Amino acid sequence: MQKVNRLKPFFENIAFEREDNHMIVNFGPQHPSAHGQLRLILELDGEKVSKATPDIGYLHRGMEKMAENMIYNEFLPTTDRMDYIAATANNYGFALSVEKLIGLEVPRRAKVIRMMLLELNRISSHLFWLATHALDVGAMTIFLYTFREREYTLDLIEDYCGARLTHSSVRIGGVPLDLPKGWIDGLNKFINHLPLDIADYEGLLDQNRIWKMRLEDVGVVSPEQAQSWGCSGPMLRGSGIAWDIRKEEPYELYDEVEFDVPVSTTCDSYGRYKLHMEEMRQSVRILKQLIPMYAETSPEIMAHAPQYISAPKEQIMTQNYSLMQHFVLVTQGMRPPVGEVYVATESPKGELGFYINSQGDPYPYRLKLRAPSFFHTALLQEILVGEYLADVVAIIGNANIVFGEIDR
Amino acid sequence: MMRSYSDKHNVQKKSYYNDRYFVAPQIPKEAVESDDVFANDLSVLKAKFEIQEAYIQKGQLVVYIDPKDNVSVLQTLRDELSYNFLSEHSAIDWLAKSGEFEIFYQMLSTSKRKRMRVKCFIKEKEVLKSVIGVYKSADWAEREMYDMFGVIISGHPYMKRLLMPDDWYDHPLRKTYPLHGDEVAQWYEIDKIFGKEYRDIIGPEERDSARVDVNDTYRFAHLNHEVPFGAEPSQEKTVTDYQEEGGVFIVKKLKKEDAKILKERY
Structure with a gap:
């Protein structure tokens, strides 16, 4: 390694200028289209990329290390900071894995509320994806429209849990609150209107010549590549492989609701765009079925497991033993059984997995966060090769990567 | 007064109170024969490789193999048993207990709708073969594992730290590494930005985020x-x-x- 000092910064021994047609461009980490802190070292041959080296770690906070030093309930708000576009999906993935670890069944109403929040998060994330992706490609109008609708999803989430970005709206063992009064009406209004809005976006983009030129046959991911690189979510379904964890390994009540898994066989960015649009429609479809399901449930929202989960507030305030248990759970934390568990959920970006190794302590011995964007970013080094420099931004935007969960 | 004992091999947070009669329950391990698909998978693997232990936990097959077989086991899983995804791959630090790392490969088969975990133990300085030839997703997973644990990988085309800076000292996810960084970490940015001679003037980096x-x-x-x-x-x-x-x-x-x-x- 070269000797580093203040006057001679360290650039991995890369020559940034050469005499022939070759050139090395340092893209990011502070680039508006890098969707966070992505640094790409691009070797160019003329205008074509001959080698791409993504460099990550600019947002590394050591979440896995933090998890080893926190009790399980303490770690839940930290998961908000992974995929901050859809924070509930992370909260939920973590809560579900701990529930699997301790073998807990969540009340039905909590399941319905969780699913509502998850689907709202999916819509919000996809809207955000479309907004930023279209902005990168040069379509400003879409950005303004989608952010308006995203605002409504955030309002609904805010009405529920009080937060717009870092929700922490799920607890281990259920959800903290029942739906507030009038929330369902707001949701109804929103989901009745959203399909019209999606039609508007498609009206603006589907046959748009520039949009099609920038996206069609750009960022092609073959099914073999998608499997080998561990792609998941829309990146995988965009390559023609119908795999949605909600459908294949149903959690919560996803086996009771009807929805389709859209697949695109074109393998390119345009196909993935159509896929995201269709997924939003399917989310609306799920939400529509959830509203009558909610009305039929009984009012419990937290699981009853005194060893692991605190009793409801009224009980804590009236019964001495519940108060004692609550005190122990807050100060020492729950102690799950010895063993390990890997739970994957379908987050808006793909397969979000939590591997937890518990040794019976209040702190997990090892917690590994499997973030979908991490693997999609690794894939960039293969799919960017041979593309034009101008398409690099389109492909990064299309891959739907979020740096909170890549660097963790 | 006696100084309180602190374990140098594991500086992670520990519970301040432990009930001496508390015995943590175990998550049950089921026999592999209870699931037909997994039983078949295991018999194929057993015919070719030495399997140290195998059981089903929480619906997922766990197989312990010899670390030398890792590439060929994964090759068999992909080509013969249609485990087409390597979802996750990392290590667990058992250095304080046995001087070993536990390596796990989390596999997924979309056609069989099954998930399984291949595991093996390696010594601290032992070299693990890269599986990047079988699954490309191991590329960054292995780089991250090297970065975080110092597990040495052979046959990787670009083995470099992934998340931490290249000249970082030590591997942060080891149990011997404190949460707020070690002695070297608190001077890293001062040295890098201003130079070592400014250490006295600026002082160490404040690493207590709650201060x-x-x-x-x-x-x-x-x-x-x-x-x-x-x-x-x-x-x-x-x-x-x-x-x-x-x-x-x-x-x-x-x-x-x-x-x-x-x-x-x-």
């Missing part, structure tokens, strides 16, 4: 008592409402109490 210094106006806002960046803190109250008489274009003397709140969204 609040009321006299520091560089890093802390003083709401309602705002002062310029770096100035002495003052007790004088500052008004945050828009003050300009007559206002500017569009904003005409903004008063918070006159702000309108929308009743309906749509």
Whole structure:
């Protein structure tokens, strides 16, 4: 390694200028289209990329290390900071894995509320994806429209849990609150209107010549590549492989609701765009079925497991033993059984997995966060090769990567 | 007075109270024969490789193999048993207990709808073969594992730290590494940005994220008592409402109490 000092910064021994047609461009980490802190070292041959080296770690906070030093309930708000576009999906993935670890069944109403929040998060994330992706490609109008609708999803989430970005709206063992009064009406209004809005976006983009030129046959991911690189979510379904964890390994009540898994066989960015649009429609479809399901449930929202989960507030305030248990759970934390568990959920970006190794302590011995964007970013080094420099931004935007969960 | 004992091999947070009669329950391990698909998978693997242990936990098959077989086991899983995804791959630090790392490969078969975990133990300095030839997703997973644990991988085309800077000292996810970083970490940025000679002037990096210094106006806002960046803190109250008489274009003397709140969204 070269000797580093203040006057001679360290650039991995890369020559940034050469005499022939070759050139090395340092893209990011502070680039508006890098969707966070992505640094790409691009070797160019003329205008074509001959080698791409993504460099990550600019947002590394050591979440896995933090998890080893926190009790399980303490770690839940930290998961908000992974995929901050859809924070509930992370909260939920973590809560579900701990529930699997301790073998807990969540009340039905909590399941319905969780699913509502998850689907709202999916819509919000996809809207955000479309907004930023279209902005990168040069379509400003879409950005303004989608952010308006995203605002409504955030309002609904805010009405529920009080937060717009870092929700922490799920607890281990259920959800903290029942739906507030009038929330369902707001949701109804929103989901009745959203399909019209999606039609508007498609009206603006589907046959748009520039949009099609920038996206069609750009960022092609073959099914073999998608499997080998561990792609998941829309990146995988965009390559023609119908795999949605909600459908294949149903959690919560996803086996009771009807929805389709859209697949695109074109393998390119345009196909993935159509896929995201269709997924939003399917989310609306799920939400529509959830509203009558909610009305039929009984009012419990937290699981009853005194060893692991605190009793409801009224009980804590009236019964001495519940108060004692609550005190122990807050100060020492729950102690799950010895063993390990890997739970994957379908987050808006793909397969979000939590591997937890518990040794019976209040702190997990090892917690590994499997973030979908991490693997999609690794894939960039293969799919960017041979593309034009101008398409690099389109492909990064299309891959739907979020740096909170890549660097963790 | 005796100094309290602190375990140097594991500096992670520990419970301050342990009930001496508490025995943590185990998550049951089921026999592999209870699931037909997994039983078949295991018999194929057993015919070719030495399997140290195998069981089903929480619906997923766990197989312990010899670390030397890792590439060929994964090759068999992909080509013969249609485990087409390597979802995750990392290590667990057991250095304090047995001087070993536990490596796990989390596999997924979309055609069989099954997940399984291949595991093996390697010694601290033992070299593990890269599986990047079988699954490309191991590329960054292995780089991250090297970065975080110092597990040495052979046959990787670009083995470099992934998340931490290249010249970082030690591997942060080891149990011997403290949460707030070690001695070297607190000087890393000072040395890098200003140079070693500035250590005395600037002092070590503050690594306690919960620390609040009321006299520091560089890093802390003083709401309602705002002062310029770096100035002495003052007790004088500052008004945050828009003050300009007559206002500017569009904003005409903004008063918070006159702000309108929308009743309906749509």
